[in-house]
Every structure is written in structure tokens, then in C-alpha cells.
Amino acid sequence: MINRNPSIANIKAGYLFPEIARRRREFEAAHPNGARIISLGVGDTTEPILPHINAGLVNGAKALGKAETYSGYQDEGLLSLRARISEVFYKNAFAPDEVFISDGAKCDIGRLQLLFGAGVTVAAQDPSYPVYVDGSALAGAAGAWQGGGYEGIAYLPCVAENDYFPDLSRIPENALVYFCSPNNPTGAVASKRRLSELIAVARKKGCIIIFDAAYAEFIRDPSLPKTIFEIEGAETCAIEVNSFSKPAGFTGVRLGWTVVPKALKYAGGESVNADWARVTSTIFNGASNIAQAGALAALEADGLKEIRELTDFYLENARLIRETLQKLGVSSVGGDNSPYIWAHFPNRDSWDVFAEILETRRVITTPGSGFGPAGQSFIRFSAFGHRADVEEACARLSALDVV
Numbered sequence: 001m002i003n004r005n006p007s008i009a010n011i012k013a014g015y016l017f018p019e020i021a022r023r024r025r026e027f028e029a030a031h032p033n034g035a036r037i038i039s040l041g042v043g044d045t046t047e048p049i050l051p052h053i054n055a056g057l058v059n060g061a062k063a064l065g066k067a068e069t070y071s072g073y074q075d076e077g078l079l080s081l082r083a084r085i086s087e088v089f090y091k092n093a094f095a096p097d098e099v100f101i102s103d104g105a106k107c108d109i110g111r112l113q114l115l116f117g118a119g120v121t122v123a124a125q126d127p128s129y130p131v132y133v134d135g136s137a138l139a140g141a142a143g144a145w146q147g148g149g150y151e152g153i154a155y156l157p158c159v160a161e162n163d164y165f166p167d168l169s170r171i172p173e174n175a176l177v178y179f180c181s182p183n184n185p186t187g188a189v190a191s192k193r194r195l196s197e198l199i200a201v202a203r204k205k206g207c208i209i210i211f212d213a214a215y216a217e218f219i220r221d222p223s224l225p226k227t228i229f230e231i232e233g234a235e236t237c238a239i240e241v242n243s244f245s246k247p248a249g250f251t252g253v254r255l256g257w258t259v260v261p262k263a264l265k266y267a268g269g270e271s272v273n274a275d276w277a278r279v280t281s282t283i284f285n286g287a288s289n290i291a292q293a294g295a296l297a298a299l300e301a302d303g304l305k306e307i308r309e310l311t312d313f314y315l316e317n318a319r320l321i322r323e324t325l326q327k328l329g330v331s332s333v334g335g336d337n338s339p340y341i342w343a344h345f346p347n348r349d350s351w352d353v354f355a356e357i358l359e360t361r362r363v364i365t366t367p368g369s370g371f372g373p374a375g376q377s378f379i380r381f382s383a384f385g386h387r388a389d390v391e392e393a394c395a396r397l398s399a400l401d402v403v
């Protein structure tokens with residue numbers, strides 16, 4: 001028989017969210033007659049796609065039914081969409097062939113590892129979105145899972161003491177650095193000054209940053225950067241992944257993009273952009289043309305208004321959750337420029353707090369330790385939910401005994 005890929009043996013057993021779902025099912029089976037469980041757990045969107053963007057999707061599907069407007073493979077994405085993304089988000093700083101349309105940020109985060117191979121040194125914020133480290137493990141670049149983390153990953157703790165921004169001196173030379181802002185799970189957003197420091201360190205140490213801006217549209221403070229490319233010099237050391245999932249409700253539709261600047265080079269001077277074009281054309285056949293029609297509608301004036309409306313809705317949920325935690329005396333960050341609230345329960349185990357909130361309040365949350373060793377004693381609350389559910393969850397949480 002053929003051998004198993006040893007990298008799969010290295011990956012941490014059980015992805016976080018299926019484990020939460022398993023515990024929920026177990027609890028429901030044991031308590032069949034209790035009150036309905038409300039989820040403030042996973043970061044999946046709940047509200048319908050708004051009318052202008054939805055019409056874009058519908059028209060995209062209709063166009064496939066007529067000979068004159070039928071289209072097939074889209075390769076690296078519709079040229080018009082690539083150009084429009086550059087215009088809306090990057091002030092036309094990038095040519096369309098530096099913007100690659102994907103079927104979502106997560107998918108590209110996984111595929112990007114192919115550019116660097118198993119020998120690359122990986123650094124990631126701790127806590128962080130699990131795919132950065134688990135994806136690195138699958139690519140053979142993380143070493144073995146050792147209980148609290150992967151042996152080969154340089155974890156960059158982001159904790160209250162450092163204002164949730166890592167100590168940059170811990171970044172190894174020539175590392176691939178995953179950085180997410182607004183951050184999942186902490187909800188913290190890095191300032192321009194801080195990102196400038198990150199870029200300076202990356203350039204000095206020969207690093208490439210994979211900057212995940214999936215929550216950029218939740219930023220309301222105009223002084224906070226929405227893209228790494230607001231920082232001078234980033235085009236020589238960073239790739240940005242982004243997505244329509246959270247701002248437009250496309251988690252199921254699937255559409256994202258990745259900016260790979262032509263100015264970005266490997267140590268040997270080769271073009272990362274040319275390699276990414278090669279990788280995507282080899283193992284990816286382009287995003288759905290229906291989804292791309294929806295994205296084009298999302299980037300029209302009416303679509304951008306709807307993105308604002310939808311993100312405002314979730315930010316109001318976040319405000320309600322933050323206010324509830326504040327009244328309880330639970331210290332938390334995030335939720336003002338991001339849909340996540342990161343709550344601290346000092347000296348408690350994250351999974352124990354998760355279980356207590358589930359058992360006593362019937363509210364699902366996400367244990368912070370699932371996002372990395374520095375997440376221990378934290379709980380992530382997600383603002384993605386129907387308003388009535390969030391209000392009900394907040395009412396139930398108000399009775400939480402946190403001592």
C-alpha cells in the first residue's frame with residue numbers, strides 16, 4: 001500500500017470548528033429538552049446578500065443561459081474585476097495582472113505555501129486564524145504538533161501586555177510571516193505606525209509577509225490602514241489576501257482575491273508574481289463566473305453602499321456583545337473595527353469557560369486556546385448572527401457568573 005503523507009500525520013488532530021460542533025451535538029443529545037442553543041461561535045455570515053449585489057449574481061447566472069453572453073473558464077479572473085479591485089481598494093496602484101481572483105482567501109492561503117516549499121521558516125501571530133499554521137503543517141513547513149503548538153513555527157504572541165501587536169524581534173530571518181489585521185480572533189487592528197515597523201523588519205530580515213485583510217471593510221477608524229499596501233515599501237515584501245466573504249455575505253458564494261506585486265522578488269531575484277500565475281494556472285481553474293459577476297456588482301456604488309450597510313449591521317451586534325461583557329466586568333478587545341470580541345477570563349482554561357457558557361447559558365463561543373497557545377484563558381465572541389439571536393444571547397450572558 002502507498003504511504004501516508006507524513007505532513008498529514010504532523011497536523012494537529014481535529015480542526016477547531018468541527019470540534020466545537022461535536023461538543024455542541026454531544027451537549028444537545030444529553031439535554032434534548034433544553035432552551036435553543038445560540039451560536040456566537042464560528043465566523044460564518046448569517047444575513048442575506050443585499051439586493052444590488054444579489055442581482056449581480058442573478059444576472060451572472062442568467063448570462064450563462066444565452067449564447068451571446070455565455071462564458072467558460074476565467075483563469076486568473078475577469079480583467080474588469082481585477083482592474084476594479086485595484087481601483088476601489090488600492091487607488092489603481094496595481095495592474096490587473098497583479099490582482100488574482102480566487103475562490104476565497106482561505107483557499108489562496110493554503111495554495112500560497114506552494115511558492116515557498118517545505119523548507120521555509122514560518123512565523124505567525126499567536127493567536128491566529130488556524131489555517132496559517134495548519135496549512136504550513138500540511139505543506140511540511142511546521143514540524144510536528146507538540147501539544148501547545150508546532151515545533152517549527154515561530155509564534156509571535158499578541159497579548160494585552162503588547163497591545164496585541166507582536167514583538168518584531170522574534171521574527172526569524174528569511175521567514176514567511178502571516179499577519180492578519182483586523183485580527184481574527186483578537187479583533188485588534190494594527191496602526192499605520194505599527195505596520196510600518198513590520199514592513200521595516202520584513203525588509204531588513206528578508207521576510208515575505210502574507211497579509212490577511214479579510215476584515216478590512218469593518219474598519220471605521222479612518223486612521224487605521226485597510227491594506228498593507230498603504231505602507232510604503234510593502235510592495236517589495238508583502239502579498240495580500242482578501243475576500244468578499246464577510247463584507248458581502250459571500251461565505252457560500254466563494255470569492256476572494258490575492259495581490260502579488262511585480263516588485264516582490266525571491267532571494268534569487270525571481271518574480272513571485274510570475275510563479276503565482278504559474279501555480280494558479282496549474283492547479284486552479286479560476287473562480288466561478290457567477291461569483292465574479294456578483295463581485296463586480298458589489299464594487300459598484302450601490303454595492304459598496306450595501307457592503308457598508310451589512311458591515312454596520314454586524315458592528316452593531318459587536319457593540320451589543322462588547323457592552324454586555326463590559327457590564328459583567330469582563331475585559332475585552334475588538335468589536336469596534338472588527339466583528340470579533342476577544343474576552344479575557346484570567347486563570348481559566350478556555351475550553352472550561354466555553355463549556356460553562358454552553359451549559360449554563362446555552363450560548364456557543366470559541367475557546368481562545370484553539371487559535372494558539374497565547375489564546376489560553378480567552379474566549380472569542382463572533383458578531384455574525386441575527387439581531388434577535390444576539391440580543392437573546394446578550395440577555396443570557398448578562399446573568400453569567402464570571403467569578
Ligand code: PLP
Nearest residue numbers: 043104105106129184214243245
Ligand atoms: N481570513 C480570515 C482571517 C478569516 O477569518 C476567514 C474566515 O473566517 C478567512 C480568511 C476565509 O475567507 P474566505 O471565506 O474568503 O475563504
